[in-house]
Amino acid sequence: MSTRTMARIHRASTEHTDWCVRDHTCGIDTHRGRPITIAPDTGGRAIVTRVRAGDRDYAEITMRVPLHRTDSLAGKQLNALLWHLRSLLAAVAALRPGTLTGRTARRAIDSRRGA
Numbered sequence: 487m488s489t490r491t492m493a494r495i496h497r498a499s500t501e502h503t504d505w506c507v508r509d510h511t512c513g514i515d516t517h518r519g520r521p522i523t524i525a526p527d528t529g530g531r532a533i534v535t536r537v538r539a540g541d542r543d544y545a546e547i548t549m550r551v552p553l554h555r556t557d558s559l560a561g562k563q564l565n566a567l568l569w570h571l572r573s574l575l576a577a578v579a580a581l582r583p584g585t586l587t588g589r590t591a592r593r594a595i596d597s598r599r600g601a
């Protein structure tokens with residue numbers, strides 16, 4: 487028995503961005519930047535790629551983290567990884583326009599100190 491679908495998937499094409507690589511990795515409505523790889527001396531590797539899918543930009547992250555052979559220690563390493571990833575996502579989400587400019591950040595710090 488064969489199945490045929492008559493549904494058509496319609497995706498509106500979008501123009502390449504200033505930062506996408508403009509090669510086969512770009513799709514009809516998805517554009518990808520050049521992957522950036524970090525490989526610290528402590529082991530592991532992370533690859534970060536900027537992606538625009540439709541009207542949203544994302545950071546696509548692929549990581550390989552070496553774990554200890556002992557299950558209990560590997561479990562602790564996974565817990566630490568999840569805790570730090572949650573913190574990382576919160577820190578990135580907290581960045582808003584103006585948070586990286588010195589004057590705005592300085593005013594916010596000074597107001598908390600009562601200056």
Ligand SMILES: [Zn+2]
Pocket residue numbers: 501502503506507508509512513516517518
């Ligand atoms: Zn593109």
